[in-house]
Amino acid sequence: MGPKIPISSWVEKAVDWLSGNLEWLFGFIASIIEGTVHLFSLLFHFPPAWVLIVLVAIWAYRAAGLMLGIFSLIGLFLIDNLGFWEHTMDTLALVMTSALISIVVGLPLGIWCARNKTVQNAVTPMLDFMQTMPAFVYLIPAVTFFGLGVVPGVIASVIFAVPPTIRLTNLGIRQVPFDLIEAADSFGTTSAQKLWKVQFPLALPTLMAGINQTIMLSLSMVVIASMIGAQGLGADVYRAVTQLKTGEGFEAGLAVVILAIVLDRLTQHIFKPKGEKKH
Known part of the structure; x- marks a missing residue:
């Protein structure tokens, strides 16, 4: 063997060079991400829990029908009852920040790929790499460039979630x-x-399917990002695992599942024709 x-x-040399020469850029990116997470967090924490729960339930009913409205109402009240409301809002702030950045980056890149075959051929292998690399690997450079906390969690989530x-x-x-183009x-x-x-x-339903997948991947990644200091439900799950508290871990995991189902169903129905929304 050679x-x-x-x-x-x-x-490692590339990472060291980036850390030493682009520290100002990483600081700028970190300030934007921290500000966005803080803004979303204030927005979600400001109203009383019951007000936000009722508003989401009404939105779910109008968007997707009675069943999702009832599920949202019961599920979110259950999260509040279990004592995970504050951490759920922290998780939602991280997910929305990750999804927003992924959309801002992903939509223009997707449009560019659609309009230029050369760009598509160059970007596709990068997307394959991003989607097949184990999610935990993204945490290492994120911590190297941004330290521990919310920012590296969002960065890792964006890298993992933007391909769809x-x-x-x-x-x-x-x-x-x-023929429509002609x-x-x-x-x-x-x-x-x-x-x-x-x-x-005309492409909007397909675009929304991609955004839906991005939001779901962001949610799965911010839970993993709790290992590097990102707060929210992921921290509760991680703590339960390390302390072998099965019951607490199940409760925190249940909160994640409820949040995921509500986000998934809502984003699936936002741009559907009215006749298809309620079942």
């Missing part, structure tokens, strides 16, 4: 029927008008 390729050494938004934005735009061209529409008035509206 000499080992020093991949680990190359990676990019992939499905690209797919949705590419699946718009060619019709738009025949009316003399500009490239921007064709994108926003033809391709984007």
Whole structure:
């Protein structure tokens, strides 16, 4: 067997160089992420729990029907009853921040991929790498660049969760029927008008499927990110595991499941036609 390729050494040198030369950039990114998480946290913690629960239940009923409305009402009141409301809102703030950053990054990249085959060919292997790399590996560089706490958890969540938004934005735009594109061209529409008035509206269901997956992956990752200091339900689950408290772990896990189901069903129904929403 020949000499080992020093991949680990190359990676460590690259990380050291980035840490030493781009500290100002990482500080700027950290301040934006911390501010966004803080803003979402204030928003979710401000109203009394019962007010927010009722509002979410009404929204769920109007968006997806009676069953989801009842489930949201009972499930969220159960979270409050178990004493996990504050931590659930902390988790939701992390998920919304991760999802927002993923959407802001993912939508333009997906559109660029759809409009440029070369970009798609370059981005696709990167997405494959991001989706197949074990999630725990993302925590290492995140901690190296940003230390412990909320910021590295959000960064790791974004890396893990952004690929579906990019992939499905690209797919949705590419699946718009060619005859509609030709019709738009025949009316003399500009490239921007064709994108926003033809391709984007028709691709919206596929785009929302990608955003839905991104939100779910963000939720799964912020729980893992509790290992590096991210607060919320993940910290409760992690503490229960390390202390072998099965009951407390089950309660915290149940809160995560309820939150995941509510977020999943709501995002699935936001842009569905009205006739398809209620079952």
